[in-house]
Amino acid sequence: MNVPRPAISDVSDAELTAWLAAHGEPAYRRKQIRRHATHTCAAGWSELTDLPNGLRDALASSFRWSSVEPVIEQASADGETRKVLLQLHDGHRIETVLMPHHGARNSVCLSTQAGCPMACAFCATGEMGLIRNLMPGEIVDQVRHWQRELAARGERVSHVVYMGMGEPFNNYDATIASARELVAANGFGISPRRLTISTCGVVPKIDALAGEGLPINLAVSLHAADDRTRGAIMPINRKWGIDEVLAASARYVARTKRRVTFEYVLLAGVNDSADAARELANRIARAGRPGDYHVNLIPVNAGPGGFKRPPIETMERFAEILSERGIAATVRISKGQDIAAGCGQLKVDERAGATLAKV
Numbered sequence: 001m002n003v004p005r006p007a008i009s010d011v012s013d014a015e016l017t018a019w020l021a022a023h024g025e026p027a028y029r030r031k032q033i034r035r036h037a038t039h040t041c042a043a044g045w046s047e048l049t050d051l052p053n054g055l056r057d058a059l060a061s062s063f064r065w066s067s068v069e070p071v072i073e074q075a076s077a078d079g080e081t082r083k084v085l086l087q088l089h090d091g092h093r094i095e096t097v098l099m100p101h102h103g104a105r106n107s108v109c110l111s112t113q114a115g116c117p118m119a120c121a122f123c124a125t126g127e128m129g130l131i132r133n134l135m136p137g138e139i140v141d142q143v144r145h146w147q148r149e150l151a152a153r154g155e156r157v158s159h160v161v162y163m164g165m166g167e168p169f170n171n172y173d174a175t176i177a178s179a180r181e182l183v184a185a186n187g188f189g190i191s192p193r194r195l196t197i198s199t200c201g202v203v204p205k206i207d208a209l210a211g212e213g214l215p216i217n218l219a220v221s222l223h224a225a226d227d228r229t230r231g232a233i234m235p236i237n238r239k240w241g242i243d244e245v246l247a248a249s250a251r252y253v254a255r256t257k258r259r260v261t262f263e264y265v266l267l268a269g270v271n272d273s274a275d276a277a278r279e280l281a282n283r284i285a286r287a288g289r290p291g292d293y294h295v296n297l298i299p300v301n302a303g304p305g306g307f308k309r310p311p312i313e314t315m316e317r318f319a320e321i322l323s324e325r326g327i328a329a330t331v332r333i334s335k336g337q338d339i340a341a342g343c344g345q346l347k348v349d350e351r352a353g354a355t356l357a358k359v
């Protein structure tokens, strides 16, 4: 198999410094190169015109400028959300989403795996199964893709959520390495408080993240208030049930002094009753202090399983019941559903080489 040149995003500072020394280049070039990679709209080595020609050529023959190549980009009718299909060096494909918000923020939703093995019943990515884990550079380069576009109009990626294709904690080391690069002052410099990693409840890795010393946000997908319902829509519940996930979340709060967000996709007639809301509130309160948590209620998007959204009054009542018990709750409608860019909708059609628009 042909081993490709490493992408510059997979080359450490120490490796780049050593490479520069071996090529008779001054060490300060490293900062110049990193600056272009993370802050400018340069689309390739040839555009780094403040570097000598010979250096640019040598860099191009040693390193790929990016580990992801855009294939198809789609824009939502909402005028803001965009999704891109990216090709990796081995031909596999992933998707990533840019969600600008009225000029105030530019959030990127990242993928950490091509496909996902977790098989959540409402999720298009879960239907694909796992193809492979992404390298740290392949995760970071999704941000670079959007950063280059934003830099062209003087904007920056401000927020990052690890909520795209894949379970981040099944690719833990690469996920953490990419997060460190995104928040590094000499990297992208994104505030750690604007970076959120979302897990479907891989308990040992929730504990591991608590020990990383990374002041980022953790979101944990619950999606049900009882184990029978959660087990039916999330196979991971057979391994770690709700109480274990809540206990790990409480340990995370205790160790990091940071709030945890619980994600809860609302499926009509499945997990949206007032009794489910009360049960959810009771279980959260038994595991920890209600004020330490926030619940994001997400009306299900069109996708596998044929699930339907509850009426708005049902969703609001669910949120009210949680709020009455001291648990902050928000109904959050994801954007970009017309281009299948909403929560649970990311999927790649490998045969056609196009995204499936499941609206």
Ligand code: SF4
Pocket: 116, 117, 118, 119, 120, 123, 124, 125, 126, 127, 164, 165, 166, 167, 200, 344
């Ligand atoms: S919801 Fe997340 S963890 Fe579940 S199948 Fe989809 S991508 Fe995987």
